[in-house]
Amino acid sequence: MNEEQIRDKEGFTEAEFLQKYDASIYERPSVTVDMLIFTVVDEEKENYRRLPEKSLKLLLVKRGVHPYMGQWALPGGFVTGQESLEEAAMRELKSETNIDEVYLEQLYTWGDVNRDPRTRVISCSYMALADSTSLEVRAGDDAADAKWFNVTYRVLEEKKTMAENSVVFEKVVQLTLANEEASLGASIRLIEQYTGRSVKEERIVTASDGIAFDHAEMIQYAIERLRNKIEYTDIAFHLMPELFTLSELQQVYEVMLGKELLSAAFRRKIADMVVETNQLTKDAGHRPAKLFRFNPNWRRR
Numbered sequence: 001m002n003e004e005q006i007r008d009k010e011g012f013t014e015a016e017f018l019q020k021y022d023a024s025i026y027e028r029p030s031v032t033v034d035m036l037i038f039t040v041v042d043e044e045k046e047n048y049r050r051l052p053e054k055s056l057k058l059l060l061v062k063r064g065v066h067p068y069m070g071q072w073a074l075p076g077g078f079v080t081g082q083e084s085l086e087e088a089a090m091r092e093l094k095s096e097t098n099i100d101e102v103y104l105e106q107l108y109t110w111g112d113v114n115r116d117p118r119t120r121v122i123s124c125s126y127m128a129l130a131d132s133t134s135l136e137v138r139a140g141d142d143a144a145d146a147k148w149f150n151v152t153y154r155v156l157e158e159k160k161t162m163a164e165n166s167v168v169f170e171k172v173v174q175l176t177l178a179n180e181e182a183s184l185g186a187s188i189r190l191i192e193q194y195t196g197r198s199v200k201e202e203r204i205v206t207a208s209d210g211i212a213f214d215h216a217e218m219i220q221y222a223i224e225r226l227r228n229k230i231e232y233t234d235i236a237f238h239l240m241p242e243l244f245t246l247s248e249l250q251q252v253y254e255v256m257l258g259k260e261l262l263s264a265a266f267r268r269k270i271a272d273m274v275v276e277t278n279q280l281t282k283d284a285g286h287r288p289a290k291l292f293r294f295n296p297n298w299r300r301r
Helices: 014-020 085-097 215-232 235-239 246-257 263-269
Strands: 030-042 054-063 076-078 105-110 121-129 143-162 166-178 183-195 198-209 274-280 290-294
Touching (some): 054 085, 054 246, 085 143, 105 215, 121 215, 166 215, 198 215, 246 290
Parallel strands (some): 030 121
Antiparallel strands (some): 030 076, 274 290
8 A cells, every 4th residue: 555545543654643743742851871981901010920910991981060060970971963973983082082983882771750850761771892992081071081990899798688579689890990190989789670581670770979870770781791702702802912912811701800810710711712812922021932823703613
């Protein structure tokens, strides 16, 4: 049937319906994007014979405007009517931090009614892993500053409660973000209730110090996602140089997972993801070690 002949119950064709449609019928919330940019870096060596320790870092901006002026937040901002979410994310990231060459992956959409004191705001969060040595971070737009923060993520409490028709898992995590300028923190209670095939999840920030909006929740969610993704994807290689040792790669996995790994098991796990080269390290104080590179065709093996 011709589209022009299809009419609704009021007798309008689609073209007639759209011509008379009143967009003001529904309240339209504002839409924002927030970006979580993680990196792993070497800390200063205490012993030149050992590999430097690595730490997980997150990029935050210091708000230069109300609300939460002076507090630290994720880079982000409002989406205009003439751009996609991805375009807005890249624009805001560039304008606030000077970063523009990272691959952003959509993470989650946050829509609690009172999450922003200005108005009803729905935010789409994005996540990226980046090599910070290739980035020139510089604050701009309404950001008073932009800094990398060390991320510490600790599980303080876990418990499981059985009910007649459901199982409830609760976990309390302590999030700490720190650098030479500031120390921020938050405590978050996570609740997962399984009833039959349905799952209800809830995050409650029980304490927060210096982290704007609901960004502590976003950060906690992103860290959990990172830890899940590193188990079955090649996401960790976004942080590696072209050539690396297996020990360096294992350190990156360990700092992202927050635990030590058995070397033999780790090397079996990533065997298909790397290709051995004929090159060796030349660091003073270390025995030469084989260098590897990422295998982009690892899934095809």
